[in-house]
Amino acid sequence: MVDASSDFLEQKISELSVDDPRRQLERICEERRIGCSWVWYEPIGLRFRVDFPNGREKRSQFISGGDAEKFLSVEFPAFTYLGDFDGVFFSESRTIEAAVRSNISNLLFHDIPGVRRIEHPQLQLPGMDEEVEDDARPNAKIRTNDAWILEFDPTPDRPDLRVQIGSASREFNVVSDRRRKRFPGSERVALPYGLGRFPTIRISGVREVRHDDILDILNRVSGAVFFELDLQYGVATSIVPSAASEVARSRSRVRQEKAQQVPRNPTNQYPEKPLSLYWYGRSSGIPLLEYLAYYQVLEYFFPSFSHRDTLEKLRNELLDPRFRPDDDSNLVRIIGLASGAGKGYGSEREQLRSTISGCVTEEHVRDFIEGSEILREHFSGKQKIKDVAHLNLDDTRNDFLTAVANRVYDIRCRIVHTKEDGGKSAANLLLPFSKEAEQLGPDIELVKYLAQKVLITGASRLHL
Numbered sequence: 001m002v003d004a005s006s007d008f009l010e011q012k013i014s015e016l017s018v019d020d021p022r023r024q025l026e027r028i029c030e031e032r033r034i035g036c037s038w039v040w041y042e043p044i045g046l047r048f049r050v051d052f053p054n055g056r057e058k059r060s061q062f063i064s065g066g067d068a069e070k071f072l073s074v075e076f077p078a079f080t081y082l083g084d085f086d087g088v089f090f091s092e093s094r095t096i097e098a099a100v101r102s103n104i105s106n107l108l109f110h111d112i113p114g115v116r117r118i119e120h121p122q123l124q125l126p127g128m129d130e131e132v133e134d135d136a137r138p139n140a141k142i143r144t145n146d147a148w149i150l151e152f153d154p155t156p157d158r159p160d161l162r163v164q165i166g167s168a169s170r171e172f173n174v175v176s177d178r179r180r181k182r183f184p185g186s187e188r189v190a191l192p193y194g195l196g197r198f199p200t201i202r203i204s205g206v207r208e209v210r211h212d213d214i215l216d217i218l219n220r221v222s223g224a225v226f227f228e229l230d231l232q233y234g235v236a237t238s239i240v241p242s243a244a245s246e247v248a249r250s251r252s253r254v255r256q257e258k259a260q261q262v263p264r265n266p267t268n269q270y271p272e273k274p275l276s277l278y279w280y281g282r283s284s285g286i287p288l289l290e291y292l293a294y295y296q297v298l299e300y301f302f303p304s305f306s307h308r309d310t311l312e313k314l315r316n317e318l319l320d321p322r323f324r325p326d327d328d329s330n331l332v333r334i335i336g337l338a339s340g341a342g343k344g345y346g347s348e349r350e351q352l353r354s355t356i357s358g359c360v361t362e363e364h365v366r367d368f369i370e371g372s373e374i375l376r377e378h379f380s381g382k383q384k385i386k387d388v389a390h391l392n393l394d395d396t397r398n399d400f401l402t403a404v405a406n407r408v409y410d411i412r413c414r415i416v417h418t419k420e421d422g423g424k425s426a427a428n429l430l431l432p433f434s435k436e437a438e439q440l441g442p443d444i445e446l447v448k449y450l451a452q453k454v455l456i457t458g459a460s461r462l463h464l
Contacts, residue, residue: 012046013038021068022048028072052175054081055211059244061175070174079175083215084245084435086177089206096203096218097172099240100165100226109165109199110148112233118147118167152225160205163225168198177243201225201239245438268459274300278451287440288415288432294444295412297451301458302351305358353405356450359457362400366393368449378442385411385436385443387428408447411440 016023025048029036035051035058048068051058059081063071079088087098102109109115149166168176178198203221208214218239226237274297281293317323317334324330369375370393378384379391389406392398414430430436 009038009040009046012040016046020065021072022063022065025050025063025068025071052079052081053211055083055215059242067174074171074174079171080211080214081175081242082211082218084242084433084438085215085218086240086242087218088172088175089211089214090171094204094206096206096214097169097200098218098222099168099172099176099178100199100201100222100237101240102235102237109150109235112150112229112235115148115150118149158205162202162204163221164202164204165199165225166202168200169202172200173198178240239433241433245435266462268456269462270455270459271300274451274455274458278455281448281451286432287437287444288430291411291440291444291447292415294447294451295408298352298355298408298447298454301355301359301454302348304458305355306351308354308358349405349409352409353402355454356405356408357401359453360401360450364453365400365404365446365449369393369446372442372445375442375445378439384439385414385430387414404446404450407443408450411443411447 026036028034029050034053037049039047039049039062041047041062044064047062047064049060049062050071051060053059061067078092079090081088082096082098085098087096089096147167149164152163152165154160154162168178201222203217206214206217208217222239229235229237277293277296277300281290281297284290284293314334369379369391376393380393383390388410389403391400391403391407395403411430414428417429430440
């Protein structure tokens, strides 16, 4: 990207026609005090950057000449983006619209009673083998390329609030993060209902004006709609995250360096049950579930390591020359060491600490974190996950493994929303689609690393 102050960029801007739609877009942005600038990207060329409103934040879009024409056609800029979703609020029509996706095929929507096909004369996509009519036919079979809509019956207390799921509106097709995606083999098509395979949820009649209140409506209404669709029709649906939030999530993951050696036959075998949990974490693709799966790998070994730690403490106590079997206080101390909770000894936090210290050293964990710039920045910089233990790599006076165990356990508690060790205030819930969940990548890598180490420690020789 070329610096906006460069002479090269100024030259490229001066070469634009006075009728270039990006210039018109620039004038509107300046009149309405919307942040904007010009940037040059290799190899795609000149782009006009607009910082659209998104509550207390902004969402930047890099707009080509063709994109600018489309933005100017949708009452620009009478909309605001909504949080970390690929969703917007159109202030003129008082309508929320957000992209949705199913974990199976979107065609499942088409099997829901009430879905109808929307057709327009200008809709000519590849594979359409019959004449298109400008009407809506509820009984027509819906094909992959068709535009469609499903309208929900309003409730008596809010008859003005309308909810629909269907192909993206023309306006949303322009401002969505997905606007550059094309149907294979076709040019971009601007339609009142967009492409048939690009579904959205629309909520009309919204009275609220504040961004956070509108975002709350989107969360609550879509959550209820999606849950009931799943209950009644088995359609599992969610709102699509914004492109920026998906990039943030991918950037928070650490890329593992691949080994250069040729693979060899394994000499170890690993415990079947915790290994199954490990593979569940690797395949889940959902950050919170992945974290919990790796934590469960550690949890599986709690009894082994907590017993080992307790036996060592008992051995040290009995070897103490001052131990007297006829002294009740000495025996009470032995009873206290031997008493435990559940399958292991000590609290869950203590068992986790024993397990971690049984499979890694402080140097192991420090080297792992310091070997990645992403991990170093995440754990040493400004804390992105609230209410969890901080890992200070520069602190050599305190027990680093205890801090690691505390952080792993604190995040686990925030995911499952438990109370700690008998009655402290409940941890704040770590929500699946929150910014904190997006930033969880380095912590997932840490607990995965610990799960790998404990599996190695619990391995035995492979005999076939």
